[in-house]
Amino acid sequence: MEKTIELENNAELWQKTLIWQPNSLQNQQFEGLYQLILAANQQMNLTRITAPDEFWEKHLWDSLRGVVHWLSDPLSTSLRAIDIGTGAGLPGIAVAIALPNWQVTLLDSTRKKINFLQSAIAQLDLENVVTLTARAEEIGQQQPHREAYDLALLRAVGSPTVCAEYALPLLKIGGLAVLYRGVWSDAETETLNSATSCLGGVIASVESFTTPMSDSHRTCIQLRKVKHTPTEFPRSVGIPSQKPL
Template identity: 35%
Template structure:
């Protein structure tokens, strides 16, 4: 396997992406695959001077960034044009990949670092993605902003914090009756147990818990990665006291 950060192997990426997306149940069209290639190239070019990802090998990127992002689509509600917010989007996973697969989505990419959003603006322009907004804010400030609170049909987050904290960050952004999808790695049973009180306080309930194994990475001795996709439904409005201040959330998680 290659190791150089800027040594993008397009053929290996496309071959791995094609098989991996079929394996996770979301095959891409040739046009969507080409968009992913452009995205991956831009990511590696920018990563050479701006820290966006530690995953830089072409096959590993195809599986752990792109195919992994698509595993949450099964949790999306039926219908077209859902409003989606990707919290702590980082380099744009899963948000941008979801937009590539589902161009009808109205996507908001939320992150606290401006340099990441500058990169994502350039990606969306290069891929000609429409109905994408980038928001420079942390999740606490976003959840207190009337323009963002109770706004989204689906909120996604990819392993950016422990589950009790993640719920307090994300639940306020979700419309009542709509969904929050958390992507977590490996065994999260302890986190789930620790998040029961948080879910109750925030008026969300766990409605699905999917364990899955990502496809193996060709040429790698690393065992296939395991994931948990946790689907929460917001059953009532978030109480006005949430989210609390960031320092309080950190000091005393729900």
């Protein structure tokens, strides 16, 4: 029997927790994304989370919780966002569905995953999403991408300081990086603050919360770009993770 997400039944949870809920087209696209990921998961390791309720909470809801501040008026902004290390297209595709005026770039270094995402984008009829096969360290030094984005999304990518080095060079001044994390500590804030300042950014907010079904602990950290990132960042491929700031 085919697994399906009871999206209509989650309308109250969407509204209660995000003060937003998807329309019928968005529900269809979320369900379509789920089915596409399930099918592709047979050939490649996209996610271990495949149960319908878990997928809704830990992928769809979690993806949108990171951009909750824009959901109150989803058609009022038109931001250029990049999902760094997108993997199965999360959070990027979920964000693109919920915020159709945004232009979302899905970045991943694995061609096989990008091929899947290109197929998924076409099947979901998403005109506001493009893909890019590259490393963040590479495009952060390339003019079409350096300081070109309003928002960077990083979920399950690397340590917070590595995420900062990936994201901040890509952001315009005033832009935000959203780091999706689990349990967070003051010590992590201190370490991240030091690295962020080297990259032309500041920690704008640290928001902790629990997920609506399993009460799992999550934290969203926003980094704001306040000045140009020094030209030596990001460093060469692999260096940010090998020698974190």
